[in-house]
Amino acid sequence: MVSTKKRIAILGSTGSIGTQALEVIAAHAHAFEVEVLTAQHNAKLLIEQAIRYQPNAVVIGNEQLYGEVKEALSGQDIKVYAGENALASVVQMDTIDLVLTALVGYAGLKPTIKAIEAGKNIALANKETLVVAGELVTQLAREKGVNIYPIDSEHSAIFQCMVGEFHNKIEKIILTASGGPFLGRKKNEIQSVRKEQALKHPNWSMGAKITIDSASLMNKGLEVIEAKWLFGLKPGQVEVVVHPQSIIHSLVQFEDGSIKAQLGLPDMRLPIQFALTYPDRYPSAFPRFDFAQYPTLTFGKPDTETFRNLALAYEALHRGGNMPCILNAANEVAVAEFLKDRVGFLEMSDIVEQCLAKIHYIKSPSYEDYVNTDKETRLKAIELVK
Numbered sequence: 370m371v372s373t374k375k376r377i378a379i380l381g382s383t384g385s386i387g388t389q390a391l392e393v394i395a396a397h398a399h400a401f402e403v404e405v406l407t408a409q410h411n412a413k414l415l416i417e418q419a420i421r422y423q424p425n426a427v428v429i430g431n432e433q434l435y436g437e438v439k440e441a442l443s444g445q446d447i448k449v450y451a452g453e454n455a456l457a458s459v460v461q462m463d464t465i466d467l468v469l470t471a472l473v474g475y476a477g478l479k480p481t482i483k484a485i486e487a488g489k490n491i492a493l494a495n496k497e498t499l500v501v502a503g504e505l506v507t508q509l510a511r512e513k514g515v516n517i518y519p520i521d522s523e524h525s526a527i528f529q530c531m532v533g534e535f536h537n538k539i540e541k542i543i544l545t546a547s548g549g550p551f552l553g554r555k556k557n558e559i560q561s562v563r564k565e566q567a568l569k570h571p572n573w574s575m576g577a578k579i580t581i582d583s584a585s586l587m588n589k590g591l592e593v594i595e596a597k598w599l600f601g602l603k604p605g606q607v608e609v610v611v612h613p614q615s616i617i618h619s620l621v622q623f624e625d626g627s628i629k630a631q632l633g634l635p636d637m638r639l640p641i642q643f644a645l646t647y648p649d650r651y652p653s654a655f656p657r658f659d660f661a662q663y664p665t666l667t668f669g670k671p672d673t674e675t676f677r678n679l680a681l682a683y684e685a686l687h688r689g690g691n692m693p694c695i696l697n698a699a700n701e702v703a704v705a706e707f708l709k710d711r712v713g714f715l716e717m718s719d720i721v722e723q724c725l726a727k728i729h730y731i732k733s734p735s736y737e738d739y740v741n742t743d744k745e746t747r748l749k750a751i752e753l754v755k
């Protein structure tokens with residue numbers, strides 16, 4: 370009998386988004402089947418997930434862990450692969466209907482491109498893919514007739530507001546930002562903050578990299594670039610408003626001035642589920658929003674003098690070409706070094722700014738140009754750290 374279930378590959382199944390995606394799938398086992406699971410280092414959790422969800426294949430990124438995973442799954446009917454190339458080829462398997470990209474950083478670019486080349490629809494959490502090479506990726510998706518369903522809560526909010534409106538022109542979109550743990554503070558108050566403070570997000574529990582990006586407002590900058598490509602907008606059509614309660618996930622303003630918003634408690638399972646079930650909505654047991662608990666929803670302007678990353682991201686977006694790729698690579702290095710206590714919180718923006726100034730500009734980059742830009746920028750950023 371032919372299965373009518375949607376067959377899903379989850380890249381980065383051991384992370385914050387990956388584990389929540391598996392929760393959603395488990396709650397709707399009649400509708401979804403797990404086809405592929407992947408992790409980078411966390412062999413233990415990958416093995417547990419594989420035994421529970423019985424995918425066709427798993428990939429462990431770190432090749433040194435291949436033996437451990439292979440041995441643990443030796444009694445199961447599950448193929449085991451290792452390494453970056455395996456990740457890029459497994460997404461092309463005939464049995465996959467949709468690839469959910471929940472891995473973190475630049476590593477998402479190649480497997481996402483390979484999946485699109487093979488005609489797979491994408492549920493995209495890995496925003497860095499569109500930041501690095503938004504033009505190339507969205508152009509390829511159009512050519513292949515592939516849909517990219519957003520998982521980022523802000524972009525899912527916009528997407529949900531657009532249902533029934535895809536033929537209508539967007540005047541602008543307004544991305545909401547919680548402001549992170551240092552909202553309202555000035556430079557002198559945050560220059561010596563440590564990773565322990567930056568990792569405490571007020572509203573969301575997420576992986577380390579995105580949590581630091583949220584504290585530095587780089588996450589919002591990356592989301593502005595992601596939104597530009599997802600919704601085919603001009604940079605000037607993407608606005609950011611600070612909304613500390615994270616209840617309104619984002620808003621769309623149409624040509625007639627009408628604004629639509631999507632609201633809910635901060636819970637990533639909802640946008641993950643919508644990306645998997647679109648155009649349908651499935652029932653859920655997620656906690657419901659209660660207006661009485663939130664008598665006040667507030668809004669403000671982002672402080673881009675203190676949190677310069679947002680301004681740098683807009684600058685990279687306006688300049689275009691390989692500038693967002695430079696921004697992303699420099700930021701990935703800066704965040705990794707901040708997490709190792711090797712650079713200060715505000716120095717992360719200095720590293721990004723200097724890389725944007727020093728790496729050579731390419732107006733219309735090819736895939737190879739992006740790969741080289743990423744490499745060159747990482748070397749420069751590391752040099753700046755030293």
Ligand SMILES: NC(=O)c1ccc[n+]([C@@H]2O[C@H](COP(=O)([O-])OP(=O)(O)OC[C@H]3O[C@@H](n4cnc5c(N)ncnc54)[C@H](OP(=O)(O)O)[C@@H]3O)[C@@H](O)[C@H]2O)c1
Binds near residue numbers: 381385409577
């Ligand atoms: N978390 C959220 O609430 C949230 C919200 C919106 C958007 N996003 C976006 O979703 C993506 C994932 O975020 P996350 O918070 O779920 O991250 P995370 O918790 O750090 O998980 C990352 C996942 O990717 C794997 N991974 C790490 N480095 C890799 C590499 N070089 N190659 C292949 N796989 C690798 C990890 O494997 P190991 O576990 O083995 O290391 C893990 O499965 C990011 O792009 C983020 O911006 C996240």
